[in-house]
Amino acid sequence: MFGSPAIDDRNQLVDSYPFLVYLxxxxxxxxxxxxxxxxxxRITFELRYYRAFLCIPWKLAVFIPAALFVTLAGQFAFDDTWDVVTGGGMSLLTYLTAPWSVAVACLVATGRRPLRHGFIALVACLFSASWFYDGWLLLRDGSYTPMWLPNLLLSPFLYVAGGTLWNLEIDAQGRPIFGFSEKTGPPRQERRRSVGGWRWCAYRRS
Incomplete structure (x- = not known):
């Protein structure tokens, strides 16, 4: 999604061994x-309520104009890898997965989730921010885009920023918090509601 360098042969297949292994x-x-x-x-349980978490009005109000801009602005950019599919697809995937992935990564880092959940969150991040982009352009152009590495290095930062933003909530005292930040005891999952919506990663003491 970031500006392409001048390349003489855009249709040259990248078929070297390292790329094949990576693919x-x-x-x-x-x-x-x-x-x-x-x-x-645990994941299937919380995903039952994840849609309500994503559909809070202020989150949609941020996502929709941002997604439209990213989807349509490629027509005016000097970047032939930035089309409606890459812009719209990456925007939608980020909105659908980044809040969960960022929250789970923080919970894994603080010992409140197993490492396997961190693996799932990492794959969701890489697919949304990089592999979807790579795969679509491979299908579209018949070649592995030379922009795969710049995109891989830069897009995850935007993914994490979006996931962090959409985890913001307001607690009972009116203070801004992250929905995954509460830690009051051993993990026993429950639903909790705040002004910002369902604190889907929260736990309480049994």
């Missing part, structure tokens, strides 16, 4: 992460 790895990791999420009872 094979992310194609394999995606279904592994999906299966891990599907069989994880």
């Amino acid at each position: 094979f790895l992310w194609i394999i990791l995606i279904p592994i992460a999906l299966v891990g999420a599907a069989v994880g009872r």
